[in-house]
Amino acid sequence: MTTVIDKLNWRYATKKFDASKTVPADKLERILEAVRLAPTSSGLQPFELIVVTNPAVRAQIRAIGYNQSQITDCSHLVVFAAWDDITADRINMMFDLTNAERGPNPDWENYRTMLLGMMAASSTEVRFQSATKQAYIGLGAALIAAAFEAVDTTPMEGFDAAALDQILGLPERHLRSVVILAVGYREAAGDWLVNLKKVRRARADFVTEVA
Numbered sequence: 001m002t003t004v005i006d007k008l009n010w011r012y013a014t015k016k017f018d019a020s021k022t023v024p025a026d027k028l029e030r031i032l033e034a035v036r037l038a039p040t041s042s043g044l045q046p047f048e049l050i051v052v053t054n055p056a057v058r059a060q061i062r063a064i065g066y067n068q069s070q071i072t073d074c075s076h077l078v079v080f081a082a083w084d085d086i087t088a089d090r091i092n093m094m095f096d097l098t099n100a101e102r103g104p105n106p107d108w109e110n111y112r113t114m115l116l117g118m119m120a121a122s123s124t125e126v127r128f129q130s131a132t133k134q135a136y137i138g139l140g141a142a143l144i145a146a147a148f149e150a151v152d153t154t155p156m157e158g159f160d161a162a163a164l165d166q167i168l169g170l171p172e173r174h175l176r177s178v179v180i181l182a183v184g185y186r187e188a189a190g191d192w193l194v195n196l197k198k199v200r201r202a203r204a205d206f207v208t209e210v211a
Contacts, residue, residue: 034142050079
């Protein structure tokens with residue numbers, strides 16, 4: 001039986017993608033759905049995904065992404081874009097959605113009031129940073145889901161975020177790019193990392209148990 005540990009040992013940050021191979025639509029959809037279902041603080045889902053397949057747009061992104069070939073050679077490029085601010089309107093939108101799906105709940109309404117107060121007392125930058133942390137939870141879900149689909153991935157922070165925001169028109173949507181994920185299939189013959197041993201710290205150096 002294949003386990004999650006097997007899959008995580010199989011995956012790595014792919015350095016060379018086979019540009020001739022496309023990830024099937026059903027596999028991609030399951031990866032995106034895993035992100036949609038990922039947990040987020042207070043269930044706000046304060047980020048969105050932009051899936052870029054347009055070659056011209058991806059060429060623009062590569063130009064502001066340190067010329068990394070994964071950006072143009074992968075099958076799909078997924079941009080994780082966080083809310084630029086966790087506003088009262090956005091909080092209310094998600095709480096109203098929950099009420100519509102589950103029905104009203106007094107405790108939930110009390111929590112809404114508390115959360116609105118907490119957010120109002122914090123700065124815009126603090127609220128944006130909170131949103132970015134939730135986006136990274138989604139990224140983790142994407143990496144694991146892709147491994148289960150036998151699809152290669154490369155998470156990437158090496159890009160000019162402000163420039164990417166302009167390319168994708170994110171300011172108008174009150175979003176800011178956080179991290180991008182190249183999704184596709186490895187070209188093993190051209191990837192220097194593919195056959196190297198995975199290196200991680202020993203469990204004893206990584207895990208502390210407090211009994």
